[in-house]
Amino acid sequence: MKVLKSIAYAVTLPALLILLWWVLTIDSTNFYVPKPGELATTFVDTWFGERFREDVMPSVARFAAGTLLAIVLGIAAGVCIGSVRWLRSLLEPMLEFFRAIPPPVLVPILMVLIGINDRMKIAVIVFGAIWPVLLNTIEGVRAVDPVLVDTARTYGLSRWQRLRTLVLPSAAPQIAAGVRQALSIGLILMVISEMFASSSGLGFTIVLFQRSFAVTEMWSGIVLLGLIGVAVSIVFQVCERKILHWYYGQKEVQHGR
């Protein structure tokens, strides 16, 4: 009963919205807004076939490579910078500046520096997505309980052991917050880098549809990007729950639920 109720809650509003869309477009000839059925068939025709292998997969692969690299580099550099006090003070203003640069403006710069190829697109994603991970890792490492650090030291834990059993776990919730931001920036940059300079990929294809006024196909591309965004966020939430299960458990206990 309880499960049914929550399913009903989750489904009702989207269903109503689609119904409304269907009713409103039932006899409209509006060029910009396709009918729901039409959009669904176009979606399948457009994306499940040749295009899936040639445009969607490479885009997603570049996104995955870039974001993973950004996360790994961000955490590694963040741990180094966060645990050395003078290094942090030395680099903080520069990092604040780099973080503040809107990442898409890096596309033209890296285009000049690297040229137009896959490496450039991955570099754009890394350069844009690394900052939230890096800065959150620094903050997280800095906020490790000093009593625990001293205790670990007194018990003779080596540097590596301290890192693995104390620093990383206690910074993990904050790192996760950074990773969440990095993922959405990575997705934006995947699209932008392809819109700007490419002859394949999702971003390029969608712009191509728009320029040739293939409106229904364009909408189907927007829907696909939306679905990728939702999928990425679900994967992230599942991983976060897995890795940080102890943290959520702790929070639930604290809130007395």
Add this chain to the structure above:
Amino acid sequence: MTAAASTSSPVSPTSPPRRAHGRGAPLPSWVLGVLGIVGFLATWELVVRSGLVEAEYLPAASAVLREIAELAGTSEFWAALGRTVRTWAIGLAIAASAAVVVGLVIGPSRFLRRATHSTIEFLRPIPSVALIPLAVLLYGTSMQSTLLLVVYAAFWQVLIQVLYGVGDVDPVASDTARSFGLGALARIRHLTWPTALPYVMTGLRLGAAVALILTVTGELVIGGGGIGTEIALANSGGAVPQMYALVVVAGLIGVVVNLVARVVERRALHWHVSVRREAL
């Protein structure tokens, strides 16, 4: 983006005090910060001067700084800057007011919160750049195109925080207000709003950064004037030093936006425990 730690806690807690480890008196951190900036500029200059990277692709730091000074003397530059800031401000204002109103309507009702949850969670992760083709079809290269992206992206940031904030209202205080006969509006004014305000401020801070990213992105990809468009023009025209100068300017705008957001947050929350504790 901001480094704002957890999106759910309104103001990050103050870090515990640390003992200095070094031998002798350590340099104050702002001196180190300045040293960092100088060091970065010097490395940049050296890398180019030594021919490690060709100046054609990466102009020396001094050349870029000179270019910025030159740009600052032209009225076109200030017009573009003004345009970017205006689009950003209008977009953020629309997004924030819409999000606050929607949040205050949905938030207090358990039924509405549950009914809208799946829809919000579905719409929120959609990258707003996906809307670029649609914006171009609807509005061409005018400012509205960019505004559409900015509003969409910033709206969710603020809305989520408002919903968290409204959910944080103390049930005892809420019942007390009710039994004292406060009307719906009075409850919002005296109870819900003050509780949600720290969250709203966090949302605004995150939203301000995202809005700037999307403003520049829209200008870069769609066109229509502003710093982003200037960068695209400099890029296609092969004016490499100018392009780097404009990118640095875009970064400086970002730094200013972050600083202003932090000041506004402290001002608006001067009564809040998290700010008062820092001041003591």
